[in-house]
């Protein structure tokens with residue numbers, strides 16, 4: 053069973069200090085258990101392996117076989133002209149910009165390929181080729197149809213009548229799928245942005261043509277000997293990233309809502325304590341809800357529940373990891389078992405009877421950990437297989453989706469009796485309210501008859517709410533698990549900033565109890581607390597998975613539409629943050645936030661330090677172009693205050709800074725808050 057090796061000198065290999073690498077007690081317990089059992093996890097590997105210091109600076113070029121050419125920044129910095137060059141003459145700026153652009157392309161590809169899979173299933177539904185998926189939210193379908201140029205009414209004899217619904221579904225499906233490869237025109241969804249923002253992209257020549265084309269062009273332009281102007285490369289980064297946030301990711305969110313239902317707030321729980329010793333535990337991990345929706349249906353079916361009982365279990369407990377966790381949580385209340393960094397640990401409980409994975413953020417080491425326990429590790433996607441022989445591949449096909457899902461659930465039930473190691477499920481779990489969306493925020497803030505973002509705007513204008521922040525993104529084993537997310541968010545809500553959260557940041561908030569209305573009274577400044585109490589919402593709103601960052605863009609667009617806060621996203625007192633980013637997807641998200649006018653701060657260092665001129669372009673000059681720019685601040689309190697500083701700057705520009713001064717906390721308020 054031993055995975056933790058000794059060093060060449062025979063000394064035990066260094067392992068992680070559990071309390072130093074995570075603020076989550078369940079995580080700490082499972083790291084210690086893994087070490088006791090001799091099972092290595094990401095935390096132990098991070099304790100022994102340092103990142104490559106030149107790659108971390110962004111200036112290693114491996115785009116041709118004359119390299120890799122490595123251009124680290126000298127310790128003393130650059131005096132005078134920067135003469136560093138690769139063999140072809142590529143400068144540090146060009147190399148760092150190309151590497152950055154390739155991350156944007158990869159991140160956009162990941163979100164958009166997910167979107168394409170969803171669009172393909174949707175087309176199968178439209179063509180009535182599958183019985184297993186239905187349209188659960190026809191209203192949303194009618195709402196998005198016009199954005200694809202699909203009419204919802206038809207004129208007959210001068211009279212406007214509702215168009216046949218099936219016809220609309222088919223046309224939306226075909227038009228949506230065409231967004232990946234249409235030969236002419238521009239992507240449809242960027243038109244949903246406020247008009248000045250859309251016009252800016254148009255004027256800059258950055259409107260995307262189609263999703264695949266922009267990703268391909270970025271890969272072309274960053275090969276050896278093509279684009280050698282870092283500013284021109286950044287323009288293409290924007291065009292590509294817009295294919296993510298205002299393209300593939302937004303289409304994924306919309307079509308998932310149409311097929312699986314738009315989320316509305318519901319109560320659930322979070323963290324590994326949701327697993328149950330006497331139940332069959334199935335952990336679903338990855339990103340595409342197309343399969344996991346069917347696993348939920350299979351696990352709730354009478355025949356599967358009876359089968360589990362017949363095998364001595366008291367039932368079937370589902371739990372999510374990563375963004376699949378968020379998808380299942382927001383639509384079904386399935387509790388997440390953890391974030392990205394807890395995926396190995398769910399198996400280490402000894403109670404995980406099956407872990408089902410699809411695509412993205414899945415550790416290859418899961419197979420090594422599963423080997424040490426009875427866990428069946430099941431891959432389901434043709435593009436994401438594992439080489440290890442203990443992994444089962446059950447390929448999932450939307451044409452017989454429920455059948456595939458039942459096969460998987462049955463395999464987990466059959467495995468229940470095989471638990472070998474002592475089961476040790478951490479007791480820790482928290483209550484959470486999750487599943488907010490653009491529509492439900494409107495409803496909660498405005499009610500059925502006067503649903504509008506104006507109530508939110510009004511409270512921003514009168515100063516009770518200082519501004520809005522999107523806090524999103526990953527965990528990173530190079531930073532203390534969840535500490536960045538939680539510290540930054542607590543500091544923001546203490547200063548009356550309302551939070552919209554997605555991805556692993558949202559999972560961290562659930563784990564640490566920030567997704568309940570009661571949080572407002574404990575951690576918020578008086579203005580935000582008052583609004584949350586009046587309306588009955590948490591100060592931190594769970595908006596779903598990483599593709600659902602598109603919900604943040606649309607919520608911000610609704611704020612602009614509601615009036616009083618300028619006429620462009622760049623005018624809003626708003627900021628973005630990814631405290632513990634690690635994925636290329638986060639870079640794509642950051643670039644579309646910035647290009648949409650949002651000041652965006654990352655908490656773990658960006659691979660830019662080897663090219664200070666390019667870094668300064670991203671961190672400063674982009675604001676003159678887009679109104680948003682990148683920044684990086686690892687200290688969580690300073691990170692939060694940079695965001696607050698930007699929000700205050702926008703309040704001043706809007707002329708609403710005086711309102712906030714009037715609701716400033718007095719000493720008694722502050723003492724109460726500190727207490």
Ligand code: BF8
Pocket residue numbers: 339374375392412413524525526527555556557597598599634635637638
């Ligand atoms: O897409 S937040 S670690 S799980 S990449 Fe991955 Fe990052 Fe988590 Fe979801 Ni998003």
